[in-house]
Amino acid sequence: EDIKNILTSLRQISSTIVEIKQGNADILGRLTSIESHLSDSDGRLLAAKTKIESLALDITSLRNRLNDQENRARRNNVRILGFPEGVEKGNPARFLGEVLPVLLKLPEGTDFSIERAHHSLAPMPAPGQRPRPLVVKFLRFPVKELLLKAAWELGKVDWDGHNIMFFPDLSKALQDRRRLFLQVKKTLRDKDIKYGLFYPAMLRITHNGKTSSFGTAEDVEKFAKTLPPTVQLISLMF
Numbered sequence: 001e002d003i004k005n006i007l008t009s010l011r012q013i014s015s016t017i018v019e020i021k022q023g024n025a026d027i028l029g030r031l032t033s034i035e036s037h038l039s040d041s042d043g044r045l046l047a048a049k050t051k052i053e054s055l056a057l058d059i060t061s062l063r064n065r066l067n068d069q070e071n072r073a074r075r076n077n078v079r080i081l082g083f084p085e086g087v088e089k090g091n092p093a094r095f096l097g098e099v100l101p102v103l104l105k106l107p108e109g110t111d112f113s114i115e116r117a118h119h120s121l122a123p124m125p126a127p128g129q130r131p132r133p134l135v136v137k138f139l140r141f142p143v144k145e146l147l148l149k150a151a152w153e154l155g156k157v158d159w160d161g162h163n164i165m166f167f168p169d170l171s172k173a174l175q176d177r178r179r180l181f182l183q184v185k186k187t188l189r190d191k192d193i194k195y196g197l198f199y200p201a202m203l204r205i206t207h208n209g210k211t212s213s214f215g216t217a218e219d220v221e222k223f224a225k226t227l228p229p230t231v232q233l234i235s236l237m238f
Contacts, residue, residue, distance in 0.1 A: 096136055
């Protein structure tokens with residue numbers, strides 16, 4: 001009787017083993033299918049990654065071109081800060097045409113040829129707040145260069161007790177790039193080194209007959225620490 005019970009148990013165990021084998025075969029088949037799908041997915045992900053990287057490069061290139069075109073469209077513009085709000089009495093072009101030649105000590109009869117002038121596109125400030133800049137577009141590029149050069153040579157421009165400042169009218173993206181040079185410019189001033197930051201965001205330094213160009217603030221700062229206080233900067237033309 002015991003032997004019969006053992007044989008019965010063995011048959012049940014054998015049947016269970018067969019079921020397990022069948023189950024393992026099914027699992028193995030599913031794993032093989034999953035591996036195949038994963039391999040296909042890896043291929044698709046790799047292709048998608050390559051495509052995304054290509055699109056990212058295209059977007060960067062297009063963004064740079066758009067930013068360049070925006071700044072080229074503004075190349076005849078000057079941004080003027082410091083005039084009180086409303087001093088132009090509704091006609092900024094006429095006001096600036098009358099004030100700027102005297103303010104910048106330009107030769108009599110200088111033709112500014114202002115195409116248009118307006119406040120920057122921002123809400124009118126409340127009393128006591130900083131006035132909005134005036135944006136001026138000149139018909140001719142040399143006039144814009146003449147104005148900036150005259151303001152630079154004067155150093156400080158004062159009008160009726162207000163400090164008037166002149167800047168090229170640049171896109172926000174380019175302004176952000178230039179702001180990265182603020183600490184570098186401070187370092188150069190501390191070393192009594194003449195410096196100039198020119199379009200788009202580049203410093204060229206001539207030292208011992210060698211001209212070096214810098215496009216990042218970090219590189220300029222490292223180089224500036226090694227320079228004597230008699231370095232002449234070569235400007236880049238806008």
